[in-house]
Amino acid sequence: MQNIHPKTLQDLEFPTVLEQVSARCNTELGKEEALEIKPLADKTLLLDVLGQTSEYLASFSNDNRIPNHGFDTINAELKLLKIENTTLEISGFRRIGNICKTVALHHKFFKKFKEYYPLLFSTAEQLDINVEIPNSIDYVIDKFGEIKDSASDDLRNIRLRINEMRGKINQSFGVALARCQSSDFLDDIRESVVENRRVLAVKAMHRKKVKGTVMGNSKTGSIVYIIPEATLSYTRELSNLEFEEKEEIQRILNRLTNDIRPFDYLLKQYQGFLTHIDITAGKAKYALDMNALLPEINEEKELFLRDAYHPLLYLTNKFKKEKTWPQTIQLHPENRIIVISGPNAGGKSITLKTIGLLQVMLQSGLLIPVHERSSVCLFDKILTDIGDNQSIENHLSTYSYRLKNMNHFLKKCNNKTLFLIDEFGTGSDPELGGALAEAFLEIFYEREAYGVITTHYANLKALADELPHATNANMLFNSKTLEPTFQLILGEAGSSFTFEVAQKNGIPYSLINKAKKKIERGKVRFDATIAKLQKERSKMVQTGSRLQDEETKAREEAERLEKLNAKIKSKLENYQELYDHNQRMIQLGDKINTAAEKYFIDNKKRPLISELLRIVETENSKRRKTTAKQAKAKQTQKKQVAQELEKKIVKVRQEKKIEKKKAIQKEKNKPRPVFKVGDRVRLQDGKAVGSIDTLEKNKAVVNYGIFTTNVSVDQLELVETKK
Secondary structure, three states: OOOOOHHHHHHOOHHHHHHHHHHOOOOHHHHHHHOOOOOOOOHHHHHHHHHHHHHHHHHOOOOOOOOOOOOOOOHHHHHHHOOOOOOOOHHHHHHHHHHHHHHHHHHHHHHHOOOOOHHHHHHHHOOOOOOHHHHHHHHHEOOOOOEOHHHOHHHHHHHHHHHHHHHHHHHHHHHHHHHHHHOOOEEEEEEEEEOOEEEEEEEHHHHHHOOEEEEEEOOOOOEEEEEEHHHHHHHHHHHHHHHHHHHHHHHHHHHHHHHHHHHHHHHHHHHHHHHHHHHHHHHHHHHHHOOOEOOEEOOOOOEEEEEEOOHHHHHHHHHHOOOOOOEEEEEEOOEOEEEEEOOOOOOHHHHHHHHHHHHHHHOOOOOEOOOOOOEEOOOOEEEEEOOOOOEOOOOEOHHHHHHHHHHHHHHHOOOOEEEEEOOOOOOOOHHHHHHHHHHHHHHHHHOOOEEEEEOOOHHHHHHHHHOOOEEEEEEEEOOOOOOEEEEEEEOOOOOOOHHHHHHHOOOOHHHHHHHHHOOOHHHHHHHHHHHHHHHHHHHHHHHHHHHHHHHHHHHHHHHHHHHHHHHHHHHHHHHHHHHHHHHHHHHHHHHHHHHHHHHHHHOOHHHHHHHHHHHHHHHHHHOOOOOHHHHHHHHHHHHHHHHHHHHHHHHHHHHHHHHHHHHHHHHHHOOOOOOOOOOEEEEOOOOOEEEEEEEEOOEEEEEOOOOEEEEEHHHEEEEEOOO
């Protein structure tokens, strides 16, 4: 794409998209450069950038996650490396070392998984991996940012002497402290620290008895702080050694800087690579948040956006947990221009912006939120005229600005251009402005440009209907409520519903009729016809949607029933097989039991063994030869069926137990009969009926004719009372 006008990017809200991408980058350089993303002119480069973003997006859903690419910028270090006799600080070396290690890690990773990330690998492969830089830094600087003793022999020796000298200082101070303590020269606090040095807290009256340098007094003057003379001598030597240490460290850092200086260009490449990875990761995260992808890019000049979402609107509604309506639109050589009409607030402008923004995003290397079967082409120019463009500073009205913009369109528009115009022809007298807009549209059409415009003008709708490679479209409205459905319908012009919307908002009917009389009768009839067609379309769409939903539900129910039927059939077969198996086992058990009884009677082993062998051979003849794997699978299946059946049997048993308990409880809750002598009774769960001869203390003697028995009254059931 050729250089795109900043106003076009502003019209399409592309800078807002870049701000959202920038917010998803990790590094400062990545955030800054993400805001500078522009459409790419080189198609090969564009396809490579899109492919890399798509690969990074795929890494979020597989096991081979790309390593962390975070780094601290080294721009200041790169500037210093270009200046002779400069020395980098330790923090700068650490930043350089970390960048080198991160690049090496990514290079190794992409090489290992180049089948998953071929385009990212090809970018990493172009880098020359230098291990000497991080190794030389690690040789000198440890992980805590300190210079190692091993950085040079001189530094090691100096630090050994420093440690020895610190030991002497502590020893000499300890001796002086003990001596003064024994002489009672010291205050109760004994010692303190002044100017980062240990000092003796000497009582003021004994100050002249202690040899050393006075470092100060207490606020009351009762204590004098003194460094012992021997300690002071060692302290001076320590200061000299520490100065030598600093000089040696500076010499080491100078040498390390000079070693790295020739690789400043390589380090700049490393930083550029990681910045590129950061921006790619930011674009991939942005794509993930709005379900974006890389659609097919064709050479046939076909733009087919299926279920396309406006990114900013989608993310805003997603945050609010509100629904966003997608749009489907198609431009191709046989249908190059679409004229969208219909009432305001129906979604015409947002549809226009969606098309333009998605095209700019794609040609800038960003993935777009569309259906995976979408297909897009690339344009050399994108021209827009969207929104109110009054300019007080330049003394331009909306219409003047639009005419100036149309003149720009005439100069730039060709067969590789996509133009997007909102409210085409407005800002002037409707008839004159409409006529001029019609003339512009004819020129754009003759130049075979692709475009989408929104308008209320009937002459532009009529022109789109007449031109063979242009078409009308409208934003569908609910015919009853006049509420927008935000669905784009191709092939039909839209009514503005001017009078219908006015009536809905309470404008008197007489005033609306008066307005109708003031305009041409043909125009009213034309708009009424369009409105009627839109209402019919709305009804058809609603009916179609309802029928489609019913068909989907019926199909899902049929599939569910079919699966349920297959499941029941499979279970019945398994249960039948288990039942047959159990029946065979019972029959086999009966045969073995018969043989065992016969052996018990005659105690003859031979007939028993013969019978057992016959039974085994008979059973084996019924078996089919199977592999160990099949036998194991069969056994597992039987076990599963048996377990499933056992669960159900346990459930049935529990239910029966509960029912039995309820029945017993019910019996207990029944009013107990009052027995009298002569009543005919029977034992609970018994069949024999007798009569009561005597009753005494909850005991009854029941006469059964042949015999009598003494039982508890609680065990009896009344059969018949004595008459």
